[in-house]
Amino acid sequence: MFQVATVPEHGINTNLLVLFISESFVKKRKKDFSLFPDSVQATLQQYFQVFKDFKGEFKETQLLYQSANSGVQRILLVGMGDEAGLKCQDFRELGYTFQTVQEKLNTKRNHIYLGNLRACHNTLIENLTEGIYFRQYRFDQYKSDKKTKPTNTRYIFLCSKDDYSPRFRQAFLRTRKIMNGVFLARDLANQPSNFATPRDIKDKVIQHFSRYSTIQVEVLDKKELEKLGMNALLGVAKGSSHEPYLVIIKYLPPSSNKKRVALVGKGVTFDSGGISLKPPANMDEMKYDMSGAAAVVGSMEIIAHMQPKMEFYGVLPLVENMPDGSAMKPGDVVKSYSGKTIEVLNTDAEGRLILADALAYTVEKIKPGIVIDFATLTGSIMVALGDKRAGLFTNSDELKNVLFKAGEESGDWLWPMPLDDIYNKELESNVADIKNIGSRWGGAVTAAKFLENFVGKTLWAHIDMAGTANDVKHLGYWGKGATGFGPRLIAQVLKGLNKIL
Ligand code: BES
Numbered sequence: 241m242f243q244v245a246t247v248p249e250h251g252i253n254t255n256l257l258v259l260f261i262s263e264s265f266v267k268k269r270k271k272d273f274s275l276f277p278d279s280v281q282a283t284l285q286q287y288f289q290v291f292k293d294f295k296g297e298f299k300e301t302q303l304l305y306q307s308a309n310s311g312v313q314r315i316l317l318v319g320m321g322d323e324a325g326l327k328c329q330d331f332r333e334l335g336y337t338f339q340t341v342q343e344k345l346n347t348k349r350n351h352i353y354l355g356n357l358r359a360c361h362n363t364l365i366e367n368l369t370e371g372i373y374f375r376q377y378r379f380d381q382y383k384s385d386k387k388t389k390p391t392n393t394r395y396i397f398l399c400s401k402d403d404y405s406p407r408f409r410q411a412f413l414r415t416r417k418i419m420n421g422v423f424l425a426r427d428l429a430n431q432p433s434n435f436a437t438p439r440d441i442k443d444k445v446i447q448h449f450s451r452y453s454t455i456q457v458e459v460l461d462k463k464e465l466e467k468l469g470m471n472a473l474l475g476v477a478k479g480s481s482h483e484p485y486l487v488i489i490k491y492l493p494p495s496s497n498k499k500r501v502a503l504v505g506k507g508v509t510f511d512s513g514g515i516s517l518k519p520p521a522n523m524d525e526m527k528y529d530m531s532g533a534a535a536v537v538g539s540m541e542i543i544a545h546m547q548p549k550m551e552f553y554g555v556l557p558l559v560e561n562m563p564d565g566s567a568m569k570p571g572d573v574v575k576s577y578s579g580k581t582i583e584v585l586n587t588d589a590e591g592r593l594i595l596a597d598a599l600a601y602t603v604e605k606i607k608p609g610i611v612i613d614f615a616t617l618t619g620s621i622m623v624a625l626g627d628k629r630a631g632l633f634t635n636s637d638e639l640k641n642v643l644f645k646a647g648e649e650s651g652d653w654l655w656p657m658p659l660d661d662i663y664n665k666e667l668e669s670n671v672a673d674i675k676n677i678g679s680r681w682g683g684a685v686t687a688a689k690f691l692e693n694f695v696g697k698t699l700w701a702h703i704d705m706a707g708t709a710n711d712v713k714h715l716g717y718w719g720k721g722a723t724g725f726g727p728r729l730i731a732q733v734l735k736g737l738n739k740i741l
Pocket residue numbers: 511529586588589590591616617618619620677678683706707
């Protein structure tokens with residue numbers, strides 16, 4: 241449970257008091273301890289006089305004990321490094337760092353002291369809380385030995401009287417809503433493919449969203465997809481024993497402003513490559529190839545709670561890409577839902593095929609003002625941007641600006657990529673309207689150009705999140721497995737989208 245309060249006048253009663261300390265504070269010859277609560281000043285003074293262990297480096301921690309019967313039992317120093325240079329992301333990491341220690345101690349009452357920081361505001365509290373949540377995430381469904389989750393843990397943020405505002409409580413509510421969406425996305429993406437077939441995901445989505453009166457879920461099964469002529473999507477599903485689905489999650493607020501946004505997510509529950517089979521090394525990671533769909537589901541969960549006035553549609557093409565006797569083969573031609581024919585030269589470039597039909601259907605049937613798709617689309621985006629930023633391709637400068645900014649703020653970082661028409665040359669086919677791969681170079685761009693063929697004139701952004709979806713290195717708070725990339729971005733961009741539409 242999270243709370244915010246002013247520093248109590250008659251001493252703090254706590255199992256653990258967290259103090260953020262900068263490098264420059266540690267270096268100061270004459271330290272001013274008056275910024276800290278009275279009950280810990282003597283301990284701090286003694287500690288810093290005698291010991292030089294703690295430097296105040298970013299994410300460095302040091303635990304100090306006071307006597308068991310004193311109001312403040314333990315003090316945890318958490319290094320901030322250079323306080324002036326700290327960004328949102330750094331506070332997420334600091335929250336995560338603190339939570340790592342808290343977990344070990346399993347302290348019930350935890351006070352996080354913000355009185356010595358330059359400023360105390362909603363964003364700072366949100367970022368710290370988000371870091372704490374990220375640390376608390378577990379995916380242990382398949383472990384026999386589950387760690388029991390501690391209950392009744394309280395986190396009380398303490399602000400100085402001058403800084404305090406009761407509005408800070410909003411920070412916890414907002415962060416909880418956002419993290420529920422992130423965790424839902426992570427839970428879905430972390431599922432192994434034998435427990436997350438297209439049918440499993442479809443069922444889970446129906447079950448999950450049945451709790452909201454503002455949300456309806458529509459499902460198109462294989463027969464209906466055949467009737468509609470979604471042969472690009474069906475072509476990918478052909479080699480699998482699991483039937484495909486197109487799931488449409490509709491958020492319709494009671495007082496809608498009639499503006500419509502569609503989020504489309506690549507949902508390949510396992511990508512073996514199909515007949516253009518992938519090499520065995522790390523093929524297990526292809527269970528994450530539905531992280532785009534997971535991002536959309538997580539975003540819709542947040543939307544259900546944030547209740548924007550715009551209508552939101554989450555569109556999930558769900559398929560498994562496998563090679564069997566009936567699988568699509570290199571050289572096959574499929575007629576997509578849009579009417580355009582596609583020569584499939586590589587069955588491993590399947591994401592763009594299912595998205596081609598999902599995007600064309602979305603644009604035609606839902607008629608949104610804006611479409612944003614999330615997809616673990618290409619290995620090539622990882623070559624370009626590594627695993628820290630996702631590629632942002634869009635036909636609208638306005639959309640580029642609001643999404644990029646929301647990325648910086650939310651921690652789901654993006655980087656703009658090109659969409660010049662000259663790249664279309666790469667996709668010219670000898671036998672069909674278009675082929676599904678370009679040459680070896682610039683694969684993320686040609687993939688995006690391919691998708692552009694199916695969105696018409698609609699404002700559209702494509703987010704290639706192949707690098708950021710799972711097992712990101714050096715950003716500790718994302719942990720192992722699925723990161724839950726996407727929902728935080730959507731939560732942050734809601735206002736910006738409303739302005740563009
Ligand atoms: N799902 C993959 C992209 C991917 C690769 C995601 C690595 C995460 C990690 C996608 O379907 C794919 O196989 N793309 C191919 C396209 C190529 C055949 C044109 C790629 O990027 O190699």
